[in-house]
Amino acid sequence: MAYLFELVEAKPERWERIEITAPDREALLVDWLSELLCRATSNYNAYISFQVDEIDEHRLVARVGIVSAVAIDDIKAVTHHELAVRKCNDGWEAIVVFDV
Amino acid sequence: MYPIALADMQQIAPCTWEIPRSFRHDMRVNARLYASREMVEHLLAERSLEQLVNTATFPGVQEPVLAMPDIHQGYGFPIGGVVAVRAEDGVISPGGVGYDINCGVRLLASTTTHKDIGERLAALATQIQRNVPTGVGRSGRIKLSDEELDAVLDTGMHWAVTAGHASESDAELVEENGCFAAASADAVPERAKKRGIDQLGTLGAGNHFLEVQRVESIFDTERAKAFGLFEGQVTVLIHTGSRGLGHQTCTEYVRRMDQVMADYGITLPDRELSCAPFKAPEGQAYFHAMAAAANFAWCNRQVITHAVREAWRAVLGAHETLALVYDVSHNVAKLEEHGGVLCVVHRKGATRAFGPGHEDLPARYRKAGQPVFIPGSMGTASYVLSGTETAMQESFGSTCHGAGRQLSRRKAKETVVYDRLCRALHDAGIEVRAASAKGLIEEAPEAYKAVDQVVDVMAETGIAVKVARLRPIAIVKG
Numbered sequence: 001m002a003y004l005f006e007l008v009e010a011k012p013e014r015w016e017r018i019e020i021t022a023p024d025r026e027a028l029l030v031d032w033l034s035e036l037l038c039r040a041t042s043n044y045n046a047y048i049s050f051q052v053d054e055i056d057e058h059r060l061v062a063r064v065g066i067v068s069a070v071a072i073d074d075i076k077a078v079t080h081h082e083l084a085v086r087k088c089n090d091g092w093e094a095i096v097v098f099d100v
Numbered sequence: 101m102y103p104i105a106l107a108d109m110q111q112i113a114p115c116t117w118e119i120p121r122s123f124r125h126d127m128r129v130n131a132r133l134y135a136s137r138e139m140v141e142h143l144l145a146e147r148s149l150e151q152l153v154n155t156a157t158f159p160g161v162q163e164p165v166l167a168m169p170d171i172h173q174g175y176g177f178p179i180g181g182v183v184a185v186r187a188e189d190g191v192i193s194p195g196g197v198g199y200d201i202n203c204g205v206r207l208l209a210s211t212t213t214h215k216d217i218g219e220r221l222a223a224l225a226t227q228i229q230r231n232v233p234t235g236v237g238r239s240g241r242i243k244l245s246d247e248e249l250d251a252v253l254d255t256g257m258h259w260a261v262t263a264g265h266a267s268e269s270d271a272e273l274v275e276e277n278g279c280f281a282a283a284s285a286d287a288v289p290e291r292a293k294k295r296g297i298d299q300l301g302t303l304g305a306g307n308h309f310l311e312v313q314r315v316e317s318i319f320d321t322e323r324a325k326a327f328g329l330f331e332g333q334v335t336v337l338i339h340t341g342s343r344g345l346g347h348q349t350c351t352e353y354v355r356r357m358d359q360v361m362a363d364y365g366i367t368l369p370d371r372e373l374s375c376a377p378f379k380a381p382e383g384q385a386y387f388h389a390m391a392a393a394a395n396f397a398w399c400n401r402q403v404i405t406h407a408v409r410e411a412w413r414a415v416l417g418a419h420e421t422l423a424l425v426y427d428v429s430h431n432v433a434k435l436e437e438h439g440g441v442l443c444v445v446h447r448k449g450a451t452r453a454f455g456p457g458h459e460d461l462p463a464r465y466r467k468a469g470q471p472v473f474i475p476g477s478m479g480t481a482s483y484v485l486s487g488t489e490t491a492m493q494e495s496f497g498s499t500c501h502g503a504g505r506q507l508s509r510r511k512a513k514e515t516v517v518y519d520r521l522c523r524a525l526h527d528a529g530i531e532v533r534a535a536s537a538k539g540l541i542e543e544a545p546e547a548y549k550a551v552d553q554v555v556d557v558m559a560e561t562g563i564a565v566k567v568a569r570l571r572p573i574a575i576v577k578g
Contacts, residue, residue, distance in 0.1 A: 023359055026371075034351050041344055042295045044237065070237040073538075074305045076347040077199040080354060080371035081175035099175055099199045099347075100306065100509065 012049050012065025020060045026083045029094055032060055033078040044070050075100055104149045106140065109133075115557045118164065119153060126369070127156040130164040134495075134561050136553065139169055142506070151178040154369045158183065159377075160190020162443055166495055168450055169557040170504030170549065174198070176372025179449035179505075182498045185378070187435060187442040191366065192383045193375035194353040194390070196446030198431040201350060201390055202397035203308075203341030205473045206274075206427035207484070208405060210412070212420060213332040214314040214573060220415055224312065225531040225574040227411040232310060232404050233302040235535030235578040240301035242403060249297050253285035256395030257402060265399075265406040272462050274427040275452060278398040280391035282435075287388035288345070289352045296345025296396065301403035305539055305578030308340040310408070311475070312531075312574035313482065319566040323486050326468040327425050329568050336422060337482060337570070338404055339475055341431065342397035349393045353386040378444050387433070387444075394432055401427060425484075426462075426471040428452065430501045438496050445496050453487030453499035453564055472564060476503045476551030478532075478543055478577070479525050482570045483555045490562035499564045500555070503548040512547040513538070531574040539577050 018035055022028040036047050049065030076099040084095040102124055109117045115134055121127040131152045135143065143149055148171050155177055156165045162184040171180030176195040183196055217224065233240055244252065251259045257278025260266035271278045285293075303310060315333045318324045329335070342349075357374040360382050361367070366375065376382035409422050433446045454461055454470040461470055470487035480503070491497050507515065518537050521544050525532050534540040558564040 027355070027358065031355065034355075038291050038295060038348055038351075041237075042291065072236060072536075074236045076306075077351045079175040079199075080358060080374065083371055097175060 010046070010048055010067045013067050015063050015065050018062050018064055021058055023058065025057045026085050028058065028060055029085055029096060030078050030080055030083060033096065036064070037075055037078060041071065044068060102150050102153065104144060104153070106144060109140065113561070115560045119149065121156065124153055127153060128158070128161050129156050131156050131167070132164040133167040133171070134557055134563070135169045136557055139553070139557070143171065146173050148173045148178040151176070152181055154373060155181060155183045155196070157368060158185055158191050158193065158375065159366060160186040162186060162438070162441065166498065168500035169554045170449065170500045170502050172504045172506070174448065176370045177448045180500065181448050182450045182496055183446040184438060184443040184496045185446070187378050187444050190378055190444065191375035192378045192387055192433055192444050193373055193446065194350045194357065194386055195372045195374065196448055197350065197390055197433050198448050199347045199350045200341035200431055201346035202394035202429045203431045204397065204401065204427060204429040205337055205339045205475055206401050206405065207425040207471070207473050208336040208338070208408065208422040209328045209425050210334045210336070210420065210422050212334055212416065214334055215332065217334060217416065221312070221574055222531050224411065224415045225533050225576060227415050228310060228408055229533040229576045231407040231411045232576065234304070234576060235539070236305045238302050239298040240403065241407070242300050244297055244300060246293070249293055250285040252300065252399050253288055253392035253395055254283055255279055256283065256398050260399050260402040266402045270402065270405070270424045273424045274398055275429055278395070278402070278427070280394050282388055283391035283395050284388035285392050287385050288349055288392045289389070292345050292348035292352065292393070295348045296343050299343040299345065300396070300400055301407065302343060302400070303340050303404060303576070303578055304343055305535070307543055308578060309478065309543070310339070310404070310576040311337045311478070311482070311572045313337060313570040313572050315568055316481065316571040317569045319568065320486070323468040323565065323567045326465060327471050327484060327567065328423060329425070329484065334573070335570055336408055337473060337475060338401050338408070340400060340404065342393045343400060345396050346393040349389050353389060356382055357386070390433060394429065398427065426465070428473060436497065443496065445498070447498055449501050450498045451501045452497055453485070453491045454497045455487045455489040455492045458492070469565070472499055474500060474502060474551060474555055477545040477548035478572055478575045479528055479530060479545040480551055483551065483566065484568040484570065485555065485558065485564040486567050488562060488565055491564065495563050499558050503551040503554055505547060506549045507547040509542045512542050512544055516541045516544040516546065525575070530572050533575070534577040536578070543577065
């Protein structure tokens, strides 16, 4: 989101609940990011705080903190191109390619 | 990864190369590339040819899959690719069209010359920038109701004519007359409509631009005359697409097809290639949605045209006109008959280039062949080409679409110096109106291949005929 918006120490004006389901965790990641992108560009919002309430391989439920903002940069879409999510020694590593 | 070496390719003509289907077990057809040897050597260092090979694995794919000389790495599909698939038992792939559905260009021809405009050029550039919303997050001047948006999606240029943004003759000079018969607003996801409803008549950012040009040279007098072009004439090139509506439509259908591919027994080397049988419900739904998004893109370019015409008259006088020469699509899938087979022709970063006599061409261009516009990078040149019979026989009636990137946006930002770029454009006599420095840097001339070389390859293969070369004199960018 820092790529899309120029925000300095903004605090959420309100919160929304987002629920995503997908066939696997890679698709879950793409769908989550796509959801944020769609909401951000349709509603002229920036999503700046995230509280994940539930997550597994197929489902994610989160609350997101919002401020009104117009994007300064453009992402067309979150692609499935060379998509990967894998566990590594000290956490998780993901490869997601954006169409810009 | 399947790296491709020069030894894997066969040179079958000076600018025609093939990767035979024996290269990889899952290829169903050969992969053909139109390029000079120098271009091929450059391409071997990146992954666009591997992406081309991946497209040769689609069920129902027709011989061969094609790469134009402006090919570069994309997402799943390469940009600059043409993939024809049998409609009867083949597939349709949203990624084969791309996120910016019906991104394309149109050329407007004035009746005036560069010399006549003289010092009014700066005022003209400023007025065009005022009239046409550019950049990220800019709404259009038109506020559509939900019903009006559906009319745009269902009827395309018919809506533009009815709403007073276009004449009947404008509509005749757009592929499909600006109205895809397959379009259905009902197939467009609601979220795509929401994302795009306030963007009609906006240029956007990225590589989209609006350019005032002068006709620098004419290569084919007869065809130039047919297209209404003459040396010294001022033209306007508009490059944009379906904006957020198209991006979201593609996003949602890539997702849907990713989820059903296994049900149809389809496995592919990259999830971004997700597809469904053309005749299956998912394939048909995407085709109807894509067609509707294409209608939106045509209307977008038309509303911008209307705004540019207003700017033109405001600065140069009420008598001045800008006639539409033609409007071509770069990212689209179309039902076309080739070699007696009904195909879904995916063009992603490629242009339809039908040859003389084709019944889908407007009557005024049927003798010359289809006009094709190849935008170069800003500060260099653009070309007007014409489709040929060779294109009909060899490339599913298709040619290249632009210069093709050679530097990523990140690389351009690292290497291009903004002040130097501005000075170079100014020294070349080009007025620049850009919404952001970043947008200008990313699209600097050095970020692109040499358009002259790309076009020369197409001319050498006989797939297109060079008609005219256009030099920019003013650029408006997001």
